[in-house]
Amino acid sequence: xxxxxxxxxxxxxxxxxxxxxxxxxxxxxxxxxxxxxxxxxxxxxxxxxxxxxxxxxxxxxxxxxxxxxxxxxxxxxxxxxxxxxxxxxxxxxxxxxxxxxxxxxxxxxxxxxxxxxxxxxxxxxxxxxxxxxxxxxxxxxxxxxxxxxxxxxxxxxxxxxxxxxxxxxxxxxxxxxxxxxxxxxxxxxxxxxxxxxxxxxxxxxxxxxxxxxxxxxxxxxxxxxxxxxxxxxxxxxxxxxxxxxxxxxxxxxxxxxxxxxxxxxxxxxxxxxxxxxxxxxxxxxxxxxxxxxxxxxxxxxxxxxxxxxxxxxxxxxxxxxxxxxxxxxxxxxxxxxxxxxxxxxxxxxxxxxxxxxxxxxxxxxxxxxxxxxxxxxxxxxxxxxxxxxxxxxxxxxxxxxxxxxxxxxxxxxxxxxxxxxxxxxxxxxxxxxxxxxxxxxxxxxxxxxxxxxxxxxxxxxx
DNA sequence: TGAAATGTTGGGGCG
DNA sequence: ACGCCCCAACATTTC
Numbered sequence: 001x002x003x004x005x006x007x008x009x010x011x012x013x014x015x016x017x018x019x020x021x022x023x024x025x026x027x028x029x030x031x032x033x034x035x036x037x038x039x040x041x042x043x044x045x046x047x048x049x050x051x052x053x054x055x056x057x058x059x060x061x062x063x064x065x066x067x068x069x070x071x072x073x074x075x076x077x078x079x080x081x082x083x084x085x086x087x088x089x090x091x092x093x094x095x096x097x098x099x100x101x102x103x104x105x106x107x108x109x110x111x112x113x114x115x116x117x118x119x120x121x122x123x124x125x126x127x128x129x130x131x132x133x134x135x136x137x138x139x140x141x142x143x144x145x146x147x148x149x150x151x152x153x154x155x156x157x158x159x160x161x162x163x164x165x166x167x168x169x170x171x172x173x174x175x176x177x178x179x180x181x182x183x184x185x186x187x188x189x190x191x192x193x194x195x196x197x198x199x200x201x202x203x204x205x206x207x208x209x210x211x212x213x214x215x216x217x218x219x220x221x222x223x224x225x226x227x228x229x230x231x232x233x234x235x236x237x238x239x240x241x242x243x244x245x246x247x248x249x250x251x252x253x254x255x256x257x258x259x260x261x262x263x264x265x266x267x268x269x270x271x272x273x274x275x276x277x278x279x280x281x282x283x284x285x286x287x288x289x290x291x292x293x294x295x296x297x298x299x300x301x302x303x304x305x306x307x308x309x310x311x312x313x314x315x316x317x318x319x320x321x322x323x324x325x326x327x328x329x330x331x332x333x334x335x336x337x338x339x340x341x342x343x344x345x346x347x348x349x350x351x352x353x354x355x356x357x358x359x360x361x362x363x364x365x366x367x368x369x370x371x372x373x374x375x376x377x378x379x380x381x382x383x384x385x386x387x388x389x390x391x392x393x394x395x396x397x398x399x400x401x402x403x404x405x406x407x408x409x410x411x412x413x414x415x416x417x418x419x420x421x422x423x424x425x426x427x428x429x430x431x432x433x434x435x436x437x438x439x440x441x442x443x444x445x446x447x448x449x450x451x452x453x454x455x456x457x458x459x460x461x462x
Numbered sequence: 463t464g465a466a467a468t469g470t471t472g473g474g475g476c477g
Numbered sequence: 478a479c480g481c482c483c484c485a486a487c488a489t490t491t492c
Contacts, residue, residue, distance in 0.1 A: 381492090
């Protein structure tokens with residue numbers, strides 16, 4: 001009997017367009033699918049992504065069963081756990097994919113050094129970081145040339161779902177429930193359940209809905225948190241329930257604005273590939289000298305959506321309740337935390353890591369650094385969002401604020417984004433007592449802006 | 463994938 | 478008719 005090969009699922013929990021699955025099948029050997037939960041620090045999975053992972057693994061188990069294969073679940077340090085699985089099954093090779101983050105690349109290296117025939121296929125990215133290089137041969141430091149380089153090529157053709165996966169007799173598997181990925185006491189996942197359908201079928205349905213609807217108005221609709229103008233594919237892409245290549249091909253060439261968002265994600269992954277310390281240190285070293293403030297009360301107010309700035313609080317509460325925040329609002333809350341509150345961007349990165357269902361190491365790190373000004377092609381330090389103006393521009397009727405900050409429900413639209421400026425009669429009409437039923441702003445926006453500009457200017461002066 | 467300050471222009475009210 | 482001022486609208490520069 002021929003030795004099996006392991007098909008090691010990582011951030012690619014699907015059976016369609018799965019290059020590692022196809023490579024494993026092409027060996028002709030029996031294929032044993034396995035998933036390993038490795039909680040090693042740093043950057044072990046946060047709470048919201050653990051919730052998603054549970055459901056994604058349950059869905060993948062179903063998809064594989066329909067193809068005649070089990071999904072073996074194991075928990076432990078990845079290198080030892082894979083080696084143990086090889087020893088138990090006599091596997092001759094390992095086929096895998098996923099996000100090429102520093103930890104998983106180190107694991108690959110260790111396994112290869114131990115003599116494991118490990119094949120990592122590209123299941124997560126559109127293009128290889130070694131292929132997308134600037135004229136001088138280095139990685140692109142600016143987004144637009146990066147995107148243009150990608151747009152001159154095509155992702156590889158899509159791979160079909162196989163008819164069947166010939167599997168060997170399975171070794172023992174953990175029970176998914178025993179991993180305790182779902183919250184209990186308190187069960188904070190009600191809003192997540194109401195918002196999402198994790199799994200490959202849910203991902204396809206989400207894409208279908210987007211292609212039928214919002215994509216037509218995407219160039220402007222994507223900026224409106226009060227409307228369903230975005231694809232909401234991010235957590236599905238995070239877990240590889242749908243491949244970026246599938247989205248690229250199905251969207252087609254007529255929707256450049258959306259494809260460029262896929263490429264913004266790609267840019268983040270490539271940045272992390274080239275710079276393993278991206279999640280932990282400013283990419284521009286000068287920013288290490290930034291005099292960040294340590295203000296636990298302000299940080300907690302930001303976490304809980306109690307800053308007194310309506311669009312910020314709406315975004316933070318949407319995040320807390322649904323595990324997701326509209327992209328425009330992510331920029332606003334991040335700019336507020338970093339600039340008006342002068343908080344180290346890593347504090348925001350850590351919170352998003354724990355609360356976002358779509359948290360991935362590359363996008364989270366690259367985008368926080370982008371807002372901070374310390375990353376690739378970053379917003380210049382002096383670009384400071386005014387949350388009041390942003391609110392008026394992108395949530396003109398206040399519907400988004402009212403949805404997530406119900407205290408402000410009855411406030412007139414002309415005051416909804418700056419209740420502290422509302423006359424007493426307007427507050428009384430709305431049943432609002434600032435400082436009691438809704439907070440006063442925890443920082444004066446003009447003061448915060450001036451303080452940030454001063455600090456950033458000092459940094460620049462050296 | 464800003465915002466605010468500053469500068470410029472031109473229409474209209476008014477003496 | 479003319480100059481003056483105000484100010485909105487837009488453009489430029491500065492942070």
